[in-house]
Amino acid sequence: MTLRVNDLKVYYQTLRGDVHALDGVNFDLADGEIMGLAGESGCGKTTLGKSLIRLDGRMRHVGGTIELDGKNVPIADDRAMSPFRYHEISLIPQYAMSALNPTRKIGRMINELLRSRGVRPATVAKELNRRLELVGLDPDVLHRFPLELSGGMKQRVVMVMATLLNPSLLIADEATSALDVSTQRSVVESMVEFRDRGYVKSMIFVTHDISLVYQMADTVMVMYAGRIAEKAPASTIINDPQHPYTKMLIGALPEVGTTTADTRLEGIPGTPPGLLKPPTGCRFKDRCPIASEECSETPPLVEIDPGHWAACWKTGR
Numbered sequence: 001m002t003l004r005v006n007d008l009k010v011y012y013q014t015l016r017g018d019v020h021a022l023d024g025v026n027f028d029l030a031d032g033e034i035m036g037l038a039g040e041s042g043c044g045k046t047t048l049g050k051s052l053i054r055l056d057g058r059m060r061h062v063g064g065t066i067e068l069d070g071k072n073v074p075i076a077d078d079r080a081m082s083p084f085r086y087h088e089i090s091l092i093p094q095y096a097m098s099a100l101n102p103t104r105k106i107g108r109m110i111n112e113l114l115r116s117r118g119v120r121p122a123t124v125a126k127e128l129n130r131r132l133e134l135v136g137l138d139p140d141v142l143h144r145f146p147l148e149l150s151g152g153m154k155q156r157v158v159m160v161m162a163t164l165l166n167p168s169l170l171i172a173d174e175a176t177s178a179l180d181v182s183t184q185r186s187v188v189e190s191m192v193e194f195r196d197r198g199y200v201k202s203m204i205f206v207t208h209d210i211s212l213v214y215q216m217a218d219t220v221m222v223m224y225a226g227r228i229a230e231k232a233p234a235s236t237i238i239n240d241p242q243h244p245y246t247k248m249l250i251g252a253l254p255e256v257g258t259t260t261a262d263t264r265l266e267g268i269p270g271t272p273p274g275l276l277k278p279p280t281g282c283r284f285k286d287r288c289p290i291a292s293e294e295c296s297e298t299p300p301l302v303e304i305d306p307g308h309w310a311a312c313w314k315t316g317r
């Protein structure tokens, strides 16, 4: 098992009180697993990714544990986390490619990053060239400025940088959403290839685009209002979802071959609850078409079939 997240609680401290962004999150990630992470805006996807790398000043680790390859990941201790970053856990943050420093050539940026992680650039120079070629980039990009590269080229550079030290876990947060569809596909294919070659052991791929998840992910985890609603193999989430929220999320997707002139996308009525004072019980109950009295108790996340987890009183099999 690469990653084991147990009852993780991370809150944002604000003047109005604590925002319960992750409120008892449980899941495992097997060796070699690529997991797509989906859910409406604000459900906690980015917070989960950030928590595994660095808590910013307003984030507080309120409870729960994280284990990577059997080792405790001390997320509340910024200094103790340092050896994990890049070496064992790597994050491609949202908007990473536009965050590349415009005044630095790519090669210099990579060397600075390596030195900051205690690695002499010369020791990985050959491997760097090999990986750039593997993702279809001429090693000459090292002598260019970010402005001289297309979006797809920048995204590949970011991916090679993030995985150069062979981390166990790569978290990619909306890594392809700014790219056109065919570039998206080739970046996603490179990510799968990096996993197949063992450059990363497992991957969390945050996205709004479930069809993209379906192309690359082994499993999909759906979050709702700071908690896990469902996790299952990707084909199960698409073809046989069990949680009412996942059903509505999948139902809101356009079908292949339809045009928006034929059908209107339904969306999911209502809005998720605020996380400053989250409601008790199931957080989806106010929007759920099959909610009943028992939903005022919090449903535990249970394994309803091997590898298929859901947190809903109605999904017991």
Ligand SMILES: Nc1ncnc2c1ncn2[C@@H]1O[C@H](COP(=O)(O)OP(=O)(O)OP(=O)(O)O)[C@@H](O)[C@H]1O
Binding pocket: 012, 013, 014, 019, 021, 039, 040, 041, 042, 043, 044, 045, 046, 047, 048, 058, 275
């Ligand atoms: N710096 C912050 N201070 C206070 N609350 C925050 C902060 N960042 C995020 N939040 C809140 O935490 C919750 C989870 O946010 P998060 O960004 O993790 O969601 P997300 O699922 O990644 O959304 P998106 O898909 O829009 O990126 C939201 O309610 C959000 O408003």
